[in-house]
Amino acid sequence: MSVQETGDVNAQKEEGVPSDETDKKSDILQKECNTSAQEQEPVPNVVLPSNFSKCSRSDLVTLISRMLSFLIRINDSVSKTEQYELTRFHSRVPPQISVYDYLMRLTRYSALEPAVLIASVYYIDLFSAIYPAFSLNSLTVHRFLLTATAVASKGLCDSFCTNTHYAKVGGVQCSELHVLENDFLKRVNYRILPRDDNILSCKLERQEGVFVTDAYPEGHVRGPKNGFNVLDTYYRKIIEIVGSYDSSPDKTKKAHYSMESPVKKEDVDCSKKKRVLDETDADLKITSSKKPA
Numbered sequence: 001m002s003v004q005e006t007g008d009v010n011a012q013k014e015e016g017v018p019s020d021e022t023d024k025k026s027d028i029l030q031k032e033c034n035t036s037a038q039e040q041e042p043v044p045n046v047v048l049p050s051n052f053s054k055c056s057r058s059d060l061v062t063l064i065s066r067m068l069s070f071l072i073r074i075n076d077s078v079s080k081t082e083q084y085e086l087t088r089f090h091s092r093v094p095p096q097i098s099v100y101d102y103l104m105r106l107t108r109y110s111a112l113e114p115a116v117l118i119a120s121v122y123y124i125d126l127f128s129a130i131y132p133a134f135s136l137n138s139l140t141v142h143r144f145l146l147t148a149t150a151v152a153s154k155g156l157c158d159s160f161c162t163n164t165h166y167a168k169v170g171g172v173q174c175s176e177l178h179v180l181e182n183d184f185l186k187r188v189n190y191r192i193l194p195r196d197d198n199i200l201s202c203k204l205e206r207q208e209g210v211f212v213t214d215a216y217p218e219g220h221v222r223g224p225k226n227g228f229n230v231l232d233t234y235y236r237k238i239i240e241i242v243g244s245y246d247s248s249p250d251k252t253k254k255a256h257y258s259m260e261s262p263v264k265k266e267d268v269d270c271s272k273k274k275r276v277l278d279e280t281d282a283d284l285k286i287t288s289s290k291k292p293a
Helices: 003-015 020-040 057-079 099-110 114-130 141-156 163-170 174-187 198-208 230-242 265-289
Strands: 045-048 256-259
Touching (some): 057 114, 057 141, 057 230, 057 256, 099 141, 099 163, 114 174, 114 198, 114 230, 141 163, 141 174, 230 256
Parallel strands (some): 045 256
């Protein structure tokens, strides 16, 4: 918009002449001003705790929506050249609500825990490895997020909502959510607890035609904490991949994310020793200050 067009808009407003074209120009001008103002503002740096359970849910939603938008952009570009098989998670057209707004809605009205949010990203890798026809794109992301967060809440939390509630929040029929949930659980063989060998186990069970396999390849060893620290790994990877504001097409929140340095065991031991010594000194001072009877 030129300076002259800006002057014409202001003149028409002063004369009180109603015009649709004037309103459109005003909206465009306002958007341009807001965009330029945002571009001039520096991007703040946000340091996240090393423990994902202590991370703000709003920051987690921002990071996960960035990650999902990054994956969707890649998969949407691939799907134009390759024809994928339709799954139960496909919509006819991409929903109007953005990934960030939809995930924030699920988090707010279903009180999703940080572990549930990160597990939804972990389930993408698990589900895609077991079900090659599935691809996370603009047509599947909303139904998958709804199903993944509902399943994770039931598997990881002491309390959770009913499918009627999840369906209402997610904008689908309860019967449809039942179908999506059953399809998800059967394909991952009910292995909903995040573990680093779930993909391998599901593949072996499918090959052997058994419900639970007891045979692992020779030399197979689970990771630290018996393989249950997979959410910690995903938390770090998400920050590394999309922590930067410029790394994803999702620009909902202007911030650079980084993770604080984890506390070393030696530092914890030293602080404990120092606290014990301080308490001992305090006890000695109190004892010495008492006068004999």
